[in-house]
Amino acid sequence: MDKLYDVxxxxxxxxxxxxxxxxxxxxxxxxxxxxxxxxxxxxxxDEIENYPGQMxxxxxxxxxxxxxxxxxxxxxxxxxxDTITKVELEGPVKKLYGTKDTYQCxxxxxxxxxxxxxxxxxxxxxxxxxxxxxxATCDANFFEDLEVYVVGEAMYLTKFARKVTxxxxxxxxxxxxxxxEKAFKNPKLHFMWDTxxxxxxxxxxxxxxxxxxxxxxxxxxxxxxxxxxLFGLFGFIGYNPRSELFEGxxxxxxxxxxxxxxxxxxxxxxxxxxxxxxxxxx
Numbered sequence: 001m002d003k004l005y006d007v008x009x010x011x012x013x014x015x016x017x018x019x020x021x022x023x024x025x026x027x028x029x030x031x032x033x034x035x036x037x038x039x040x041x042x043x044x045x046d047e048i049e050n051y052p053g054q055m056x057x058x059x060x061x062x063x064x065x066x067x068x069x070x071x072x073x074x075x076x077x078x079x080x081x082d083t084i085t086k087v088e089l090e091g092p093v094k095k096l097y098g099t100k101d102t103y104q105c106x107x108x109x110x111x112x113x114x115x116x117x118x119x120x121x122x123x124x125x126x127x128x129x130x131x132x133x134x135x136a137t138c139d140a141n142f143f144e145d146l147e148v149y150v151v152g153e154a155m156y157l158t159k160f161a162r163k164v165t166x167x168x169x170x171x172x173x174x175x176x177x178x179x180x181e182k183a184f185k186n187p188k189l190h191f192m193w194d195t196x197x198x199x200x201x202x203x204x205x206x207x208x209x210x211x212x213x214x215x216x217x218x219x220x221x222x223x224x225x226x227x228x229x230l231f232g233l234f235g236f237i238g239y240n241p242r243s244e245l246f247e248g249x250x251x252x253x254x255x256x257x258x259x260x261x262x263x264x265x266x267x268x269x270x271x272x273x274x275x276x277x278x279x280x281x282x
């Protein structure tokens with residue numbers, strides 16, 4: 001692509017779309033590049049209660065992000081669907097090389113966010129999409145009236161599964177008290193304390209697993225109900241930053257990009273926004 005944009009925004013989550021809205025409204029030529037669907041983490045959030053400006057009667061991640069996308073497009077932000085594999089950030093013109101095209105800009109805003117952290121058990125990769133999931137709103141309906149186990153937050157899954165068991169490595173939760181009270185009152189929700197998943201079992205689908213007690217080291221095998229033949233395992237234990245593209249170029253802390261209060265990185269003309277940044281709260 002020969003066009004030199006004033007601003008290119010890499011990532012179309014809330015931070016990227018907000019940046020696109022402002023730069024477009026300021027009449028800067030703006031391009032938002034996203035390799036998947038808009039929204040990032042918020043796109044796989046079923047119920048939102050605390051986002052400023054959301055619909056008070058109820059809002060899902062996809063519905064909120066659809067309105068944000070439309071707002072950015074209203075002010076002229078162009079769009080490209082591509083995966084960027086290489087960047088050149090030094091100098092007045094920044095270049096981004098994708099699998100479909102090459103892009104250049106005067107200012108780059110990195111809003112690539114983060115991705116789900118693996119559970120970390122044996123054979124986890126073998127069962128991705130075959131019982132293991134990191135997206136409740138994407139896959140919960142596949143486990144309707146089945147049993148599911150969750151490493152992390154689990155409330156949404158109780159709408160579908162007949163029984164949801166949270167596997168927790170400690171003997172108490174660290175979530176907000178309001179969330180804990182709601183969880184303990186849910187009759188579908190059960191807890192397996194002081195436990196981690198050690199290994200997954202099955203042929204073509206997930207049908208069993210071995211869990212380990214974090215205090216005693218004891219291993220226990222759990223098999224799917226004979227009538228079901230399978231169960232689901234969902235992982236919600238945090239995220240890893242999508243910053244590998246910028247390693248060795250930008251100052252980072254554990255993969256998160258360092259910025260000042262105005263989102264400047266250590267390279268002039270390169271900014272970072274959203275969950276890709278080093279910050280106290282995400």
